[in-house]
Amino acid sequence: MENSQTTTPHTTSALVPQPSTLEGHHHNILVDDHHRSSSSGGRTFLKSTATSSSSPSSNITPTTRRTRHRVDAGEPRGCFNNYYSPRNIFQNSSSSPISTNLVGNSSAPEYYFQPMKMLSDFIGNSHSHFNSHNNTAASQLLLREMLQKKKIGYEDDVSEISRERENQHSDESIGCSSGVNNNNNNNNNNNNNEEIKINGCKKRKLYQPQRSDFDDDQEDFKDPDDELEMEYKHRDSADEDEEMLKSPMAPLTRQLLTCERKQIPRSILQSWKENFKSTLMTHINELVDSQFNVLFGSIGNSLQHPASNSHQPSSRQQSITPPPSSIPSSGPSDQVLNKNHFNGGGSVLLNENDKLRMRFYRPPYSSALAGLAASNNRDVYEDDGPLSLVVTPKKKRHKVTDTRLTPRAVSRLLGNGSTPSDHYMESTPSPRPQMPSPPTSVPISLPTSVAIPNPSLTESRHLFAPYAPLFNSVRSSLESPPTMIPHSMINPADYVQQLREISAAQQQAHRDLQREPVHQQTILERERGGSAGSADSGDTTGGSFDITPGVVYGPGHSSSTLTPMHLRKAKLMFFWVRYPSSAVLKMYFPDIKFNKNNTAQLVKWFSNFREFYYIQMEKYARQALSEGIKIAEDIHVSTENELYRVLNLHYNRNNHIEVPTNFRYVVEQTLREFFKAIQSGKDAEQSWKKAIYKQIIARLDDPVPEYFKSPNFLEQLE
DNA sequence: GGGTGGCCTG
DNA sequence: CAGGCCACCC
Numbered sequence: 001m002e003n004s005q006t007t008t009p010h011t012t013s014a015l016v017p018q019p020s021t022l023e024g025h026h027h028n029i030l031v032d033d034h035h036r037s038s039s040s041g042g043r044t045f046l047k048s049t050a051t052s053s054s055s056p057s058s059n060i061t062p063t064t065r066r067t068r069h070r071v072d073a074g075e076p077r078g079c080f081n082n083y084y085s086p087r088n089i090f091q092n093s094s095s096s097p098i099s100t101n102l103v104g105n106s107s108a109p110e111y112y113f114q115p116m117k118m119l120s121d122f123i124g125n126s127h128s129h130f131n132s133h134n135n136t137a138a139s140q141l142l143l144r145e146m147l148q149k150k151k152i153g154y155e156d157d158v159s160e161i162s163r164e165r166e167n168q169h170s171d172e173s174i175g176c177s178s179g180v181n182n183n184n185n186n187n188n189n190n191n192n193n194e195e196i197k198i199n200g201c202k203k204r205k206l207y208q209p210q211r212s213d214f215d216d217d218q219e220d221f222k223d224p225d226d227e228l229e230m231e232y233k234h235r236d237s238a239d240e241d242e243e244m245l246k247s248p249m250a251p252l253t254r255q256l257l258t259c260e261r262k263q264i265p266r267s268i269l270q271s272w273k274e275n276f277k278s279t280l281m282t283h284i285n286e287l288v289d290s291q292f293n294v295l296f297g298s299i300g301n302s303l304q305h306p307a308s309n310s311h312q313p314s315s316r317q318q319s320i321t322p323p324p325s326s327i328p329s330s331g332p333s334d335q336v337l338n339k340n341h342f343n344g345g346g347s348v349l350l351n352e353n354d355k356l357r358m359r360f361y362r363p364p365y366s367s368a369l370a371g372l373a374a375s376n377n378r379d380v381y382e383d384d385g386p387l388s389l390v391v392t393p394k395k396k397r398h399k400v401t402d403t404r405l406t407p408r409a410v411s412r413l414l415g416n417g418s419t420p421s422d423h424y425m426e427s428t429p430s431p432r433p434q435m436p437s438p439p440t441s442v443p444i445s446l447p448t449s450v451a452i453p454n455p456s457l458t459e460s461r462h463l464f465a466p467y468a469p470l471f472n473s474v475r476s477s478l479e480s481p482p483t484m485i486p487h488s489m490i491n492p493a494d495y496v497q498q499l500r501e502i503s504a505a506q507q508q509a510h511r512d513l514q515r516e517p518v519h520q521q522t523i524l525e526r527e528r529g530g531s532a533g534s535a536d537s538g539d540t541t542g543g544s545f546d547i548t549p550g551v552v553y554g555p556g557h558s559s560s561t562l563t564p565m566h567l568r569k570a571k572l573m574f575f576w577v578r579y580p581s582s583a584v585l586k587m588y589f590p591d592i593k594f595n596k597n598n599t600a601q602l603v604k605w606f607s608n609f610r611e612f613y614y615i616q617m618e619k620y621a622r623q624a625l626s627e628g629i630k631i632a633e634d635i636h637v638s639t640e641n642e643l644y645r646v647l648n649l650h651y652n653r654n655n656h657i658e659v660p661t662n663f664r665y666v667v668e669q670t671l672r673e674f675f676k677a678i679q680s681g682k683d684a685e686q687s688w689k690k691a692i693y694k695q696i697i698a699r700l701d702d703p704v705p706e707y708f709k710s711p712n713f714l715e716q717l718e
Numbered sequence: 719g720g721g722t723g724g725c726c727t728g
Numbered sequence: 729c730a731g732g733c734c735a736c737c738c
Contacts, residue, residue: 567729579723601730607723608729614724693724 558593562601565714566592570602571651572717573708574609575663577701588708612650613670614689616643621674632676637668656717666700673697 566589573580573588585602586594592602620643624635637644639659644667648659673692682688707713 582722603722604730611724687724690724 558591560593560595560598562592562598565717567605568717569714570605572657573704574651575660576704578610579698579701580606588704590709591711616646617670617674621671621678624675625678632672635672635675637664637671639664662702670697
């Protein structure tokens with residue numbers, strides 16, 4: 001089939017833009033850019049009215065309004081906008097929280113996430129701790145607790161505090177107003193809403209099960225508040241060992257230390273030890289205090305003392321830290337904070353390992369605290385619709401994955417088995433550069449683009465085990481024995497957490513049961529539990545399941561989690577079907593235990609695939625038109641065409657399979673249809689694409705090969 | 719009213 | 729890719 005069409009090179013090139021051709025036509029090349037930048041091919045509803053877009057001869061009807069005129073869902077007002085561009089394609093990469101996952105995925109697994117829990121424990125413990133020792137006034141306790149929670153919120157983003165302040169500045173008098181008036185630079189209008197709008201979104205996430213705040217944090221490495229992270233890490237790193245040895249969990253601590261020693265220069269450890277004992281508690285207390293003060297400061301001094309007093313029964317530190325204004329309060333911790341203040345500033349104290357960890361490890365503190373604070377605030381301020389300043393933890397997007405880099409590729413990158421500490425590059429959107437992998441024992445991470453599962457990282461190991469050789473290999477080389485010390489504990493910061501957690505384990509029980517790391521058994525039960533168990537209950541505030549969506553106990557066990565591998569598979573399926581029904585999809589993912597959410601997710605994937613597909617179609621159709629093609633039949637798509645390559649790159653990036661020949665035909669037909677529609681000016685109509693979608697494209701679906709149903713298929717994808 | 723699919727946005 | 733929204737369909 002191809003032959004017939006490709007036989008006439010000149011024709012082909014003329015029709016479907018090919019690189020070489022494009023160069024010749026400067027004009028054409030620009031088309032993309034115009035579209036890209038103006039996001040308009042013709043009508044831009046959003047951005048500009050009559051963008052200068054030089055778009056081809058085709059009319060550009062400046063439809064100024066952005067109102068949705070769609071006659072039919074989806075078939076919009078012909079928006080020519082939003083051509084996908086590399087930028088669009090990669091745009092998320094920088095913000096992808098996935099990077100975190102990588103760590104877990106490759107070898108660090110669930111351990112990695114414990115810090116979050118520990119953090120929560122820590123916090124919780126602190127609370128109870130305080131409370132238990134101060135029964136003086138119930139009211140005070142309550143208030144204190146509230147405050148503390150709030151504080152925690154602040155703490156969450158130490159670095160963000162300033163930001164928060166700016167935002168919430170208006171209400172220094174947090175007391176009553178904090179929850180009400182503040183928070184909202186963003187949500188001024190939302191105060192009245194029952195539902196909390198987060199960044200304009202008030203609905204729960206459909207695909208990403210609601211995750212506890214903690215979990216959320218775990219995943220995201222990338223919070224805006226890097227500084228904060230730095231601060232905490234730093235602070236912690238500066239201190240910790242000895243205390244640990246004396247703690248109840250000494251044995252564990254020792255283990256950790258041992259581990260650490262392997263990585264860290266002795267000298268560093270020594271210094272840590274020396275500093276640790278004297279500073280550990282101080283840091284902790286100060287941390288708490290400073291946060292308290294932040295709150296108190298805004299609320300009023302009157303509360304300050306009681307709080308601080310109640311604080312530490314042991315009264316290790318009574319010092320009252322400076323008011324909010326000087327957030328980084330005085331004291332050791334402050335110094336650290338200041339030092340870290342940034343971008344390298346803190347590096348002074350860091351050795352390579354530290355740095356590494358800093359990248360890999362996301363201190364539970366920040367986000368976790370924020371999350372906790374948020375949740376707590378809800379409790380406390382039940383009546384207040386709006387949440388306190390701290391609240392609105394930004395929703396993190398959990399992109400299932402980016403399969404640009406195959407596991408194999410990763411393994412190649414890994415080479416010796418050490419990790420490509422790609423996190424250094426995590427902000428780089430581009431395809432993973434091959435980084436020499438620093439020999440690190442610490443959290444090993446894979447490039448963010450490596451498939452990491454969705455939220456449910458905790459189970460990544462299990463998830464991938466059956467499928468990806470890569471992961472197995474990685475694990476074999478990198479993964480520690482079962483007894484492996486949690487990576488999370490490697491970082492001194494974690495020690496603190498751990499301490500707190502253990503020492504106060506009992507007290508927190510009431511609160512974070514739901515946050516508990518889910519035991520596999522539990523998970524399994526949940527999954528079996530049917531609807532409830534599945535990540536469905538998105539509504540529930542806690543939606544805890546998402547955390548560990550699906551655990552694969554081994555081949556043959558189904559999971560409710562769609563992994564990057566599944567995504568890859570879905571993309572490949574797109575070569576056959578553009579409009580698969582959910583029923584069909586379910587058939588082809590026998591290893592998935594479907595529920596409402598993951599079904600929707602899968603369907604959404606195809607929707608996204610189509611979107612990309614159609615965007616490309618329109619784009620190239622217009623190019624063809626601009627190149628002077630008069631007859632749709634003159635358009636031929638060969639496997640060499642740029643369009644084809646782009647599509648292949650998108651759906652079959654690593655050439656996992658040979659693209660079915662029919663796909664080329666489908667592409668060609670689609671392109672022609674778009675071309676004809678544009679040529680005839682139909683694109684001026686509201687839903688001009690709809691006809692193409694339904695009458696043409698949807699009918700070109702082919703049956704997906706049976707082998708896609710094979711449980712081994714994913715493995716074959718590597 | 720639920721399901722579906724497209725558009726827009728991040 | 730995901731979230732949200734919306735319009736359509738049944």
